[in-house]
Amino acid sequence: MLEKIAKLCTKHGFVFPVESRVNGSLLTCYDFGPMGAAFSSNILKEWWDSVVLNKPSIYPVINTAQTSCPDSVPIGMDKENPLFLPPSLAKGTLLWYPYVFSEMNHRLPLGIVQCGKCFTRENIDQSKFIYQSSVFTQLLLQYFVSPKDTNKWFGYWVQERLNWWRTFSKYPPNFITADEEENEDLHQQQICIKFAFPWGLDNVETITVKRVETIGELDTLSQVTTGKKSVVPQLIESSTILEQAMLAYLVDSYEEGVKNSDTKEMKKVSSI
Numbered sequence: 001m002l003e004k005i006a007k008l009c010t011k012h013g014f015v016f017p018v019e020s021r022v023n024g025s026l027l028t029c030y031d032f033g034p035m036g037a038a039f040s041s042n043i044l045k046e047w048w049d050s051v052v053l054n055k056p057s058i059y060p061v062i063n064t065a066q067t068s069c070p071d072s073v074p075i076g077m078d079k080e081n082p083l084f085l086p087p088s089l090a091k092g093t094l095l096w097y098p099y100v101f102s103e104m105n106h107r108l109p110l111g112i113v114q115c116g117k118c119f120t121r122e123n124i125d126q127s128k129f130i131y132q133s134s135v136f137t138q139l140l141l142q143y144f145v146s147p148k149d150t151n152k153w154f155g156y157w158v159q160e161r162l163n164w165w166r167t168f169s170k171y172p173p174n175f176i177t178a179d180e181e182e183n184e185d186l187h188q189q190q191i192c193i194k195f196a197f198p199w200g201l202d203n204v205e206t207i208t209v210k211r212v213e214t215i216g217e218l219d220t221l222s223q224v225t226t227g228k229k230s231v232v233p234q235l236i237e238s239s240t241i242l243e244q245a246m247l248a249y250l251v252d253s254y255e256e257g258v259k260n261s262d263t264k265e266m267k268k269v270s271s272i
Contacts, residue, residue: 002198006129027134028124058111063092085119089140111143130243137242144233158191195248210235
Protein backbone atom coordinates (compact mmCIF):
# COMPACT_ATOMS: atom_id res chain seq x y z
CA MET A 1 0.00 0.00 0.00
CA LEU A 2 2.70 2.49 0.97
CA GLU A 3 4.50 2.11 -2.36
CA LYS A 4 1.24 2.88 -4.18
CA ILE A 5 0.62 5.95 -2.03
CA ALA A 6 4.17 7.19 -2.67
CA LYS A 7 3.81 6.75 -6.44
CA LEU A 8 0.43 8.47 -6.41
CA CYS A 9 1.78 11.42 -4.41
CA THR A 10 4.82 11.81 -6.67
CA LYS A 11 2.80 11.42 -9.87
CA HIS A 12 0.49 14.31 -9.01
CA GLY A 13 3.08 16.63 -7.49
CA PHE A 14 1.91 16.09 -3.94
CA VAL A 15 5.46 15.47 -2.74
CA PHE A 16 8.94 15.33 -4.28
CA PRO A 17 11.92 13.52 -2.72
CA VAL A 18 15.10 15.61 -2.56
CA GLU A 19 18.63 14.46 -1.78
CA SER A 20 21.59 16.72 -1.04
CA ARG A 21 24.86 16.70 0.86
CA VAL A 22 25.79 18.90 3.83
CA ASN A 23 29.27 18.54 5.30
CA GLY A 24 29.62 15.20 3.54
CA SER A 25 26.36 13.78 4.93
CA LEU A 26 23.63 12.64 2.55
CA LEU A 27 20.31 14.28 3.42
CA THR A 28 16.94 12.85 2.42
CA CYS A 29 14.19 15.47 2.43
CA TYR A 30 10.85 16.13 0.77
CA ASP A 31 9.39 19.15 -1.00
CA PHE A 32 5.62 19.58 -1.27
CA GLY A 33 3.62 20.74 -4.27
CA PRO A 34 0.31 22.67 -4.14
CA MET A 35 -1.84 19.87 -2.72
CA GLY A 36 0.88 18.69 -0.35
CA ALA A 37 1.42 22.24 0.90
CA ALA A 38 -2.33 22.69 1.40
CA PHE A 39 -2.56 19.38 3.23
CA SER A 40 0.32 20.18 5.60
CA SER A 41 -1.09 23.68 6.23
CA ASN A 42 -4.49 22.21 7.11
CA ILE A 43 -2.99 19.80 9.64
CA LEU A 44 -0.82 22.54 11.14
CA LYS A 45 -3.83 24.85 11.48
CA GLU A 46 -5.93 22.18 13.19
CA TRP A 47 -3.08 21.38 15.59
CA TRP A 48 -2.49 25.07 16.31
CA ASP A 49 -6.18 25.73 16.93
CA SER A 50 -6.47 22.74 19.26
CA VAL A 51 -3.50 23.60 21.50
CA VAL A 52 -3.44 27.42 21.32
CA LEU A 53 -6.69 29.10 20.29
CA ASN A 54 -9.02 26.88 22.29
CA LYS A 55 -6.92 26.62 25.46
CA PRO A 56 -6.32 29.20 28.22
CA SER A 57 -2.83 30.17 29.40
CA ILE A 58 -0.97 28.72 26.39
CA TYR A 59 1.36 31.03 24.49
CA PRO A 60 3.13 30.65 21.12
CA VAL A 61 6.79 31.54 20.59
CA ILE A 62 9.18 31.49 17.64
CA ASN A 63 12.91 30.80 17.80
CA THR A 64 15.14 31.70 14.88
CA ALA A 65 17.83 29.22 13.87
CA GLN A 66 20.22 28.56 16.74
CA THR A 67 23.70 30.09 16.75
CA SER A 68 25.34 27.36 18.83
CA CYS A 69 24.30 23.72 18.93
CA PRO A 70 26.78 20.86 18.47
CA ASP A 71 24.11 18.35 17.38
CA SER A 72 22.68 20.60 14.68
CA VAL A 73 23.44 21.23 11.02
CA PRO A 74 24.73 24.60 9.74
CA ILE A 75 22.34 26.35 7.34
CA GLY A 76 23.87 29.80 6.92
CA MET A 77 25.34 32.83 8.66
CA ASP A 78 23.92 35.64 10.79
CA LYS A 79 26.53 38.40 10.48
CA GLU A 80 29.63 36.45 11.57
CA ASN A 81 27.85 33.67 13.49
CA PRO A 82 26.83 30.35 11.90
CA LEU A 83 23.15 29.40 12.08
CA PHE A 84 21.98 25.85 12.76
CA LEU A 85 18.86 23.75 12.49
CA PRO A 86 18.36 22.09 15.91
CA PRO A 87 17.61 18.37 16.38
CA SER A 88 14.60 19.41 18.50
CA LEU A 89 12.76 22.59 19.48
CA ALA A 90 12.61 21.52 23.13
CA LYS A 91 15.62 23.39 24.54
CA GLY A 92 14.87 26.57 22.63
CA THR A 93 11.23 26.54 23.76
CA LEU A 94 12.20 25.87 27.37
CA LEU A 95 14.30 29.03 27.43
CA TRP A 96 11.12 31.07 27.06
CA TYR A 97 9.61 29.80 30.31
CA PRO A 98 10.91 32.52 32.72
CA TYR A 99 9.73 35.32 30.42
CA VAL A 100 6.31 33.83 29.71
CA PHE A 101 5.74 33.15 33.41
CA SER A 102 6.79 36.62 34.59
CA GLU A 103 5.27 38.68 31.78
CA MET A 104 2.21 36.75 30.61
CA ASN A 105 0.74 34.43 33.21
CA HIS A 106 2.24 34.59 36.76
CA ARG A 107 0.74 31.25 37.72
CA LEU A 108 0.53 27.56 36.89
CA PRO A 109 -0.46 25.83 34.75
CA LEU A 110 0.88 27.52 31.64
CA GLY A 111 1.91 26.24 28.24
CA ILE A 112 4.34 27.29 25.52
CA VAL A 113 4.01 26.06 21.94
CA GLN A 114 6.29 26.26 18.96
CA CYS A 115 6.52 24.74 15.50
CA GLY A 116 9.57 24.78 13.27
CA LYS A 117 12.12 22.92 11.18
CA CYS A 118 14.54 20.48 12.80
CA PHE A 119 17.32 18.22 11.58
CA THR A 120 18.46 14.69 12.35
CA ARG A 121 21.74 12.99 11.49
CA GLU A 122 20.20 9.54 11.94
CA ASN A 123 20.00 7.18 8.98
CA ILE A 124 16.75 7.60 7.07
CA ASP A 125 14.64 4.58 6.15
CA GLN A 126 13.36 5.66 2.74
CA SER A 127 10.97 2.70 2.61
CA LYS A 128 8.80 4.62 5.11
CA PHE A 129 8.36 7.52 2.67
CA ILE A 130 7.80 10.89 4.40
CA TYR A 131 7.61 9.29 7.85
CA GLN A 132 11.37 9.79 8.09
CA SER A 133 13.26 12.79 6.73
CA SER A 134 16.57 14.49 7.49
CA VAL A 135 14.71 17.80 7.82
CA PHE A 136 11.30 17.70 9.48
CA THR A 137 8.73 19.98 11.11
CA GLN A 138 8.25 19.54 14.84
CA LEU A 139 5.02 20.61 16.58
CA LEU A 140 5.80 21.04 20.27
CA LEU A 141 3.78 21.83 23.39
CA GLN A 142 5.49 22.32 26.76
CA TYR A 143 3.01 22.49 29.63
CA PHE A 144 4.18 23.52 33.10
CA VAL A 145 2.14 22.39 36.10
CA SER A 146 2.32 22.19 39.86
CA PRO A 147 3.83 18.81 40.86
CA LYS A 148 0.70 17.83 42.77
CA ASP A 149 -1.36 18.21 39.57
CA THR A 150 1.01 16.28 37.30
CA ASN A 151 -1.06 13.11 36.96
CA LYS A 152 -4.25 15.06 36.34
CA TRP A 153 -2.78 17.15 33.53
CA PHE A 154 -0.80 14.26 32.05
CA GLY A 155 -4.00 12.23 31.74
CA TYR A 156 -5.80 15.25 30.33
CA TRP A 157 -3.29 15.83 27.54
CA VAL A 158 -3.06 12.14 26.62
CA GLN A 159 -6.82 11.97 26.13
CA GLU A 160 -7.02 15.39 24.50
CA ARG A 161 -4.38 14.54 21.93
CA LEU A 162 -5.79 11.08 21.19
CA ASN A 163 -9.21 12.64 20.60
CA TRP A 164 -7.63 15.15 18.21
CA TRP A 165 -6.05 12.44 16.07
CA ARG A 166 -9.26 10.43 15.94
CA THR A 167 -11.41 13.45 15.07
CA PHE A 168 -10.01 13.63 11.53
CA SER A 169 -9.62 9.89 10.99
CA LYS A 170 -11.72 7.75 8.70
CA TYR A 171 -10.90 4.78 10.94
CA PRO A 172 -10.42 6.21 14.49
CA PRO A 173 -9.43 2.86 16.11
CA ASN A 174 -6.24 2.95 13.99
CA PHE A 175 -4.97 5.53 16.50
CA ILE A 176 -4.18 4.08 19.93
CA THR A 177 -2.12 4.92 23.01
CA ALA A 178 0.71 2.79 24.35
CA ASP A 179 2.86 3.07 27.48
CA GLU A 180 6.58 3.34 26.81
CA GLU A 181 9.34 2.02 29.05
CA GLU A 182 10.56 4.62 31.50
CA ASN A 183 13.88 6.29 30.74
CA GLU A 184 15.20 7.11 34.20
CA ASP A 185 17.57 9.72 32.80
CA LEU A 186 14.98 11.66 30.80
CA HIS A 187 11.42 11.17 31.97
CA GLN A 188 9.12 9.77 34.61
CA GLN A 189 6.20 8.84 32.36
CA GLN A 190 5.70 8.58 28.63
CA ILE A 191 2.74 7.56 26.51
CA CYS A 192 2.90 7.38 22.74
CA ILE A 193 0.03 7.80 20.33
CA LYS A 194 0.52 5.23 17.60
CA PHE A 195 -1.01 4.69 14.18
CA ALA A 196 -1.42 1.46 12.22
CA PHE A 197 0.98 2.13 9.33
CA PRO A 198 1.50 -0.50 6.61
CA TRP A 199 4.70 -1.65 8.40
CA GLY A 200 2.91 -1.86 11.78
CA LEU A 201 2.11 0.38 14.73
CA ASP A 202 4.44 3.38 14.96
CA ASN A 203 4.55 6.67 16.84
CA VAL A 204 2.84 9.84 15.67
CA GLU A 205 3.04 11.71 18.99
CA THR A 206 4.68 11.36 22.39
CA ILE A 207 3.38 12.85 25.64
CA THR A 208 6.05 12.88 28.33
CA VAL A 209 6.47 13.93 31.94
CA LYS A 210 10.03 15.21 32.08
CA ARG A 211 12.19 14.72 35.15
CA VAL A 212 12.73 17.91 37.13
CA GLU A 213 16.45 17.14 37.38
CA THR A 214 16.75 16.94 33.59
CA ILE A 215 15.10 20.25 32.77
CA GLY A 216 16.67 21.91 35.81
CA GLU A 217 20.10 21.55 34.20
CA LEU A 218 19.17 24.36 31.83
CA ASP A 219 18.85 26.81 34.74
CA THR A 220 15.65 28.21 33.29
CA LEU A 221 13.14 26.79 35.76
CA SER A 222 13.10 28.80 38.94
CA GLN A 223 10.71 28.25 41.81
CA VAL A 224 7.28 29.79 41.41
CA THR A 225 4.75 30.70 44.04
CA THR A 226 1.46 28.80 44.07
CA GLY A 227 -0.61 29.99 47.00
CA LYS A 228 1.67 30.01 50.05
CA LYS A 229 4.22 27.54 48.65
CA SER A 230 7.15 27.85 46.27
CA VAL A 231 7.53 24.89 43.92
CA VAL A 232 9.60 23.81 40.95
CA PRO A 233 7.06 23.22 38.17
CA GLN A 234 6.73 19.86 36.47
CA LEU A 235 7.02 19.78 32.68
CA ILE A 236 4.63 17.80 30.47
CA GLU A 237 5.76 17.76 26.84
CA SER A 238 3.82 16.79 23.73
CA SER A 239 5.75 16.36 20.47
CA THR A 240 4.48 15.63 16.96
CA ILE A 241 6.20 15.53 13.57
CA LEU A 242 4.07 17.18 10.89
CA GLU A 243 5.28 14.93 8.07
CA GLN A 244 4.42 11.83 10.11
CA ALA A 245 0.93 13.21 10.67
CA MET A 246 0.57 13.77 6.92
CA LEU A 247 1.51 10.18 6.16
CA ALA A 248 -0.81 8.80 8.84
CA TYR A 249 -3.79 10.60 7.34
CA LEU A 250 -2.79 9.68 3.79
CA VAL A 251 -2.74 6.01 4.78
CA ASP A 252 -5.94 6.45 6.79
CA SER A 253 -7.73 7.96 3.76
CA TYR A 254 -6.37 5.65 1.07
CA GLU A 255 -8.79 3.31 -0.67
CA GLU A 256 -8.37 1.13 -3.72
CA GLY A 257 -11.05 0.54 -6.31
CA VAL A 258 -12.50 4.04 -6.05
CA LYS A 259 -14.04 5.15 -9.35
CA ASN A 260 -12.91 8.76 -9.06
CA SER A 261 -9.71 9.75 -10.83
CA ASP A 262 -6.41 9.74 -8.96
CA THR A 263 -6.32 13.53 -9.03
CA LYS A 264 -9.76 13.84 -7.44
CA GLU A 265 -8.73 11.40 -4.74
CA MET A 266 -5.61 13.44 -3.97
CA LYS A 267 -7.69 16.61 -3.75
CA LYS A 268 -10.03 14.85 -1.37
CA VAL A 269 -7.17 13.79 0.88
CA SER A 270 -5.55 17.23 0.88
CA SER A 271 -8.76 18.86 2.12
CA ILE A 272 -8.55 17.16 5.53
